[in-house]
Amino acid sequence: xxxxxxxxxxRFQRGPIWRKAGPLLRSFxxxxxxxxxxxxxxxxxxxxxxxxxxARKEMTTEHCKDLIRQAVDLGAxxxxxxGGEPLIRKDFLDLYLFSRRSGLRVLLFTNARxxxxxxxxxxxxxxxxxxxxxxxYGLTKGTSESIxxxxxxxxxxxxxxxxxxxxxxxxxVKGALLxxxxxELSDFLSWAAMIPWMDSLPSFxxxxxxxxxxxxxxxxxxxxxxxxxxxDGMAILAMKPDLYRKEMGDxxxxxxxxxxxxxxxxxxxxxxxxxxxxxxxxxxALRHPATILxxxxxxxxxxxxxxxxxxxxxxxxxxxxxxxxxxCFLRGLCEQCxxxxxxxxxxxxxPVEYWCQIAHEQARYLGLISDTERAWEVGDWKSRLGRxxxxx
Amino acid sequence: xxxxxxxxxxxxxxxxxxxxxxxxxxLENELNKIYGPSQDVVARLIEGELIIVPLTAGIGNMExxxxxxxxxxxxxxxxxxxxxxxxxxxTELKRSYRTPLDRIRRDVMGFIAELAKRKIIVVLSx
Numbered sequence: 001x002x003x004x005x006x007x008x009x010x011r012f013q014r015g016p017i018w019r020k021a022g023p024l025l026r027s028f029x030x031x032x033x034x035x036x037x038x039x040x041x042x043x044x045x046x047x048x049x050x051x052x053x054x055a056r057k058e059m060t061t062e063h064c065k066d067l068i069r070q071a072v073d074l075g076a077x078x079x080x081x082x083g084g085e086p087l088i089r090k091d092f093l094d095l096y097l098f099s100r101r102s103g104l105r106v107l108l109f110t111n112a113r114x115x116x117x118x119x120x121x122x123x124x125x126x127x128x129x130x131x132x133x134x135x136x137y138g139l140t141k142g143t144s145e146s147i148x149x150x151x152x153x154x155x156x157x158x159x160x161x162x163x164x165x166x167x168x169x170x171x172x173v174k175g176a177l178l179x180x181x182x183x184e185l186s187d188f189l190s191w192a193a194m195i196p197w198m199d200s201l202p203s204f205x206x207x208x209x210x211x212x213x214x215x216x217x218x219x220x221x222x223x224x225x226x227x228x229x230x231x232d233g234m235a236i237l238a239m240k241p242d243l244y245r246k247e248m249g250d251x252x253x254x255x256x257x258x259x260x261x262x263x264x265x266x267x268x269x270x271x272x273x274x275x276x277x278x279x280x281x282x283x284x285a286l287r288h289p290a291t292i293l294x295x296x297x298x299x300x301x302x303x304x305x306x307x308x309x310x311x312x313x314x315x316x317x318x319x320x321x322x323x324x325x326x327x328c329f330l331r332g333l334c335e336q337c338x339x340x341x342x343x344x345x346x347x348x349x350x351p352v353e354y355w356c357q358i359a360h361e362q363a364r365y366l367g368l369i370s371d372t373e374r375a376w377e378v379g380d381w382k383s384r385l386g387r388x389x390x391x392x
Numbered sequence: 393x394x395x396x397x398x399x400x401x402x403x404x405x406x407x408x409x410x411x412x413x414x415x416x417x418x419l420e421n422e423l424n425k426i427y428g429p430s431q432d433v434v435a436r437l438i439e440g441e442l443i444i445v446p447l448t449a450g451i452g453n454m455e456x457x458x459x460x461x462x463x464x465x466x467x468x469x470x471x472x473x474x475x476x477x478x479x480x481x482x483t484e485l486k487r488s489y490r491t492p493l494d495r496i497r498r499d500v501m502g503f504i505a506e507l508a509k510r511k512i513i514v515v516l517s518x
Binding site for chain 2: 022023072075077100101102103104105124125126127129
């Protein structure tokens with residue numbers, strides 16, 4: 001320590017301070033299981049809760065802990081436990097406490113059905129330091145059952161929510177908008193507003209994704225049939241028009257960038273994902289075999305320093321992609337990505353019509369393109385961003 | 393009379409001495425205390441920053457409720473190892489800072505008070 005001429009001055013602040021670049025890994029996702037106690041119609045992941053064959057393939061407790069240790073060594077401060085339903089795992093408590101005692105915050109995605117008084121007490125004593133995120137499928141037993149296909153889902157979820165409320169454990173709710181529950185939207189927003197920790201509108205899954213493992217063609221047809229149209233979805237996104245314009249205007253100014261033939265748009269990721277079987281993934285939705293690593297053979301450090309940078313350099317050679325996505329200035333707005341291309345078409349770089357239509361619908365609403373324009377044919381896209389400022 | 397005045401002077405002198413002693417006691421008590429990290433936090437060194445992550449409710453419940461210490465805070469934290477008294481911590485710091493010892497002591501005690509108030513450190517011995 002070098003001598004200082006100033007008086008000793010010690011201070012500490014709340015929140016992270018990175019005077020330099022920060023750690024290589026900020027947070028990581030751990031899909032503890034694909035199994036779920038719901039059998040939601042629209043789900044792109046779920047496997048049956050009591051699927052023992054799947055359960056035997058899942059990471060062991062020790063494997064999970066090893067990956068958590070690696071992530072902590074790389075500087076991660078947050079782990080997201082997701083699934084399926086992560087609370088199904090019998091070792092959830094062990095993994096939760098291990099993570100917290102390693103100095104991690106835990107972000108838990110759950111349907112709250114398996115929250116017991118004991119678990120709620122634990123969350124109150126040893127808080128996760130992130131708001132628990134609970135997906136709600138219906139405001140009534142009937143609606144909930146239509147989606148989850150389980151008559152017990154509604155009551156068990158409400159009980160779990162009550163347990164957290166009574167112990168003042170912070171959580172938020174989010175929704176899934178499907179044809180069977182769309183009529184509840186307004187009531188859902190009113191109910192969500194009563195939750196003390198909801199400081200913004202709840203988010204929704206409504207533009208449904210197909211199965212990430214391409215493992216169920218029948219289910220994909222079912223999901224496609226329930227997808228909300230881009231027009232209807234736009235009406236919901238912009239239900240508070242001024243707020244939408246402001247937020248999307250800010251977003252577009254930050255994220256709309258030079259079109260490119262690169263398949264992966266993201267900048268240097270400081271997030272990494274691990275699936276239920278120990279595969280390291282660029283994101284939880286991307287399961288293409290050429291993009292994943294086995295964590296039994298490769299470390300997280302190797303994945304971050306070697307594997308992911310190689311993925312980010314991938315360029316498309318697909319004429320469809322080169323004609324459209326590679327020239328489209330809405331790339332930052334559009335949900336088109338390798339994961340969605342893989343889910344829909346089995347390759348990493350095929351334009352997905354559904355996401356393209358959604359991005360165009362938003363761009364039209366924001367005044368970035370006219371009704372007849374196709375964004376990849378717009379040459380003066382930078383000047384279009386100026387329209388965001390005047391709300392044209 | 394002469395004896396009464398002398399006795400009176402002696403009483404005043406001893407009272408003054410007792411007052412001085414009483415004023416010194418809290419400071420001396422504090423300087424003799426030994427602090428160490430609470431079992432309810434986890435300290436992590438990440439890219440040169442010392443981050444203190446709460447484990448239990450009451451220290452922090454939400455995502456912003458963890459603490460980063462600057463260089464000086466880190467130096468003090470490192471010395472609060474459950475073995476050194478506050479006085480020894482200040483004396484150790486004196487080696488690295490061109491600051492009067494009493495000023496260092498005051499700053500250290502102020503910093504310790506902040507950490508203790510938030511239950512990030514605890515008294516292990518007084």
